[in-house]
Amino acid sequence: MANVSKLLHTTTDPETFLINLKAEDGDLKEAKQKIRMCLRLAFREASRERFDADVQPRFFTQGSSSYRTLNDPAWPPSQQKDLDDGCYLPLSFVKGERPSKAAKQFFEFVDTVLGGLAEAEGWTLIKKPTCVRLEIALDAHVDIPLYAIPDHDFALLEARAQRMDKAYDHAPKRWEDLPSNAVLLAHRDDDWVESDPRKIHKWFVDAVDIYGERLRRDCRYLKAWRDHHHLDDDKLSSIMLMACVWTAYEAIRGPFLPDREDERLLRVVERLPGMLTKGMPNPASKDEDLNRMSPEQRSRVAAEAGELRDRLKEVVEACDEKRRAIDLMQAAFGRRVPDRPDLVSIPVRAEATITSQPKKTVPAPVVGRSQSG
Numbered sequence: 001m002a003n004v005s006k007l008l009h010t011t012t013d014p015e016t017f018l019i020n021l022k023a024e025d026g027d028l029k030e031a032k033q034k035i036r037m038c039l040r041l042a043f044r045e046a047s048r049e050r051f052d053a054d055v056q057p058r059f060f061t062q063g064s065s066s067y068r069t070l071n072d073p074a075w076p077p078s079q080q081k082d083l084d085d086g087c088y089l090p091l092s093f094v095k096g097e098r099p100s101k102a103a104k105q106f107f108e109f110v111d112t113v114l115g116g117l118a119e120a121e122g123w124t125l126i127k128k129p130t131c132v133r134l135e136i137a138l139d140a141h142v143d144i145p146l147y148a149i150p151d152h153d154f155a156l157l158e159a160r161a162q163r164m165d166k167a168y169d170h171a172p173k174r175w176e177d178l179p180s181n182a183v184l185l186a187h188r189d190d191d192w193v194e195s196d197p198r199k200i201h202k203w204f205v206d207a208v209d210i211y212g213e214r215l216r217r218d219c220r221y222l223k224a225w226r227d228h229h230h231l232d233d234d235k236l237s238s239i240m241l242m243a244c245v246w247t248a249y250e251a252i253r254g255p256f257l258p259d260r261e262d263e264r265l266l267r268v269v270e271r272l273p274g275m276l277t278k279g280m281p282n283p284a285s286k287d288e289d290l291n292r293m294s295p296e297q298r299s300r301v302a303a304e305a306g307e308l309r310d311r312l313k314e315v316v317e318a319c320d321e322k323r324r325a326i327d328l329m330q331a332a333f334g335r336r337v338p339d340r341p342d343l344v345s346i347p348v349r350a351e352a353t354i355t356s357q358p359k360k361t362v363p364a365p366v367v368g369r370s371q372s373g
Contacts, residue, residue: 002315002325005261006343009217013343017329018217020336021224023072025065028083031136032061034121035114035144039087042113050109058088058154062197063143064238067204069219074227074334076139084131086197088147090154091184100191106146107132107188114144129188146186147195199284200239207246207283211254217261218245218268221333228334229304234297236276240290243283244268244275266312273305308332320346 009018036059047055063084064070073079087110110132111125118125118134126133131145185195208215222241226232248268249257258264277298282288293301311332319325322341329337 001317001347002319002322003260003262003345003347004315004325004329004343006345007326007329007337007340008221008261008265010343015338015340016343017224017333017337018220020338021071021220023070023081025070025081025083027137027140028065028081028142031123031134031142032083032085034117035085035134035142038117039110039113042109046109051105055089060086060088060197062086062201066201067216067242069216069223069238069242071220071223071227073139074224074336075230079227079232080135081140082143084143084145086145086147088149088154090151091148102148103186103188103191106148106186110144110146127188130185148184148186148192200282203284204242211249211257214257214261214264215245215249218265221265222268222272224336225308225333231301231304234301235293236301237290237292239282240280243280243290244272246283247275247280248272262312262316266309266316269305269309269312273302273309276302276305322346
C-alpha cells in the first residue's frame with residue numbers, strides 16, 4: 001500500500017503535482033488591465049453618442065481565477081489557461097431600444113473596441129456566443145462576458161467602486177451585495193439570459209470555508225485529470241467537477257474525510273463515475289443541471305473516471321513498489337506528477353515484520369480426542 005500524498009501536495013518539498021499545475025498568470029492579469037482601460041476609455045468617449053447615456057462599465061473577475069483553481073494547460077494550444085472578466089453596464093444603457101437590440105449593440109461596440117486593441121497587441125479576437133474572447137498567447141485567453149444590471153444597483157455599485165476602485169476588484173463581498181436575480185448576460189443568439197456568476201462564486205467560497213483548502217486542491221487534481229485525458233472535448237466543465245468534489249465531501253461528511261491526501265482523493269474518485277452518468281444540480285441554483293454532456297459523452301467520461309478510480313485504488317490499497325505507484329499516478333494524471341520515488345512511502349508489510357522477528361519455540365497445543373459423526 002503506497003502513500004503518494006507527498007507526490008500530490010506537501011509544504012516541505014518544492015516539486016509536487018500541485019506545484020507543477022501552477023499557472024503563471026501575469027500575462028493574463030496584464031491583458032485584463034489593458035482590456036479594462038481600453039473599454040473604460042471607449043465608453044467615456046463614445047457612450048453618450050452611441051447609447052445616449054454617459055456610462056462607465058464596471059468589471060469583476062470570475063471563474064477559475066477568482067476561485068483560485070486555475071491550472072496550467074496540459075496540452076497547449078488546444079487547451080489554454082483563461083481569465084473571465086465580466087463587463088457590467090446598467091440595463092438602460094441603450095435608452096428606448098428593445099432588449100434584443102441592446103444586446104446586439106453591446107456586442108457590436110465591445111467587438112469593435114477590443115478588435116482594435118487586439119490588432120495593436122497582436123492578439124486574436126474570437127466572437128463566442130456569450131462573450132468576447134481575446135487570445136493573448138498560444139496558451140492563454142481572456143473572456144469578457146457582457147452583463148446588465150438594474151440602474152439603481154449599478155449606481156450603488158459605481159459609487160462604491162469610485163471610492164475604492166483597486167480594493168473593489170479584490171473584494172467579492174461588495175458585488176455580492178446586489179440582488180441575486182438582477183443580473184442578465186448578453187447572448188449573441190438569445191439576446192439576454194438570466195445568469196449571475198456571483199451565486200456559484202459565493203457557493204464555492206462558502207464550501208472552502210467549511211472544508212478548507214483540501215477542497216480546492218481536489219478540484220484542481222480532477223481538473224488536471226480531465227485535461228490530461230482531453231475530457232474537456234466531451235464538455236466536462238470545471239464547475240461540474242467542482243460540484244462533484246463538493247457532493248462527495250457532503251456524502252462522506254467532514255469528520256470522516258481522510259487526513260491523507262491520497263486516501264481522501266480516492267474517496268472522492270470512488271464516487272465520480274456514478275456522478276458523471278447522472279444529472280448534477282448546480283449547488284448554487286438547484287433548478288440548473290451542470291451535467292450538459294450527451295448520454296454518449298457521459299458514458300465515455302464515466303469510463304475514464306472508472307480507470308482513474310481503479311488506478312488510484314491500486315496505488316493506495318495494493319501497491320508495494322514505488323516505481324509502480326509513480327507509473328500509475330502518471331498514467332492517471334500525466335507527467336506533471338513528479339518522478340520522485342523519494343516522495344513515495346511504502347509501509348512495512350505485516351508479514352515482513354513477522355519474519356524479521358527471532359524464531360521462538362512454541363509448545364504444541366493439547367488437542368483432545370474428537371469424534372466425527
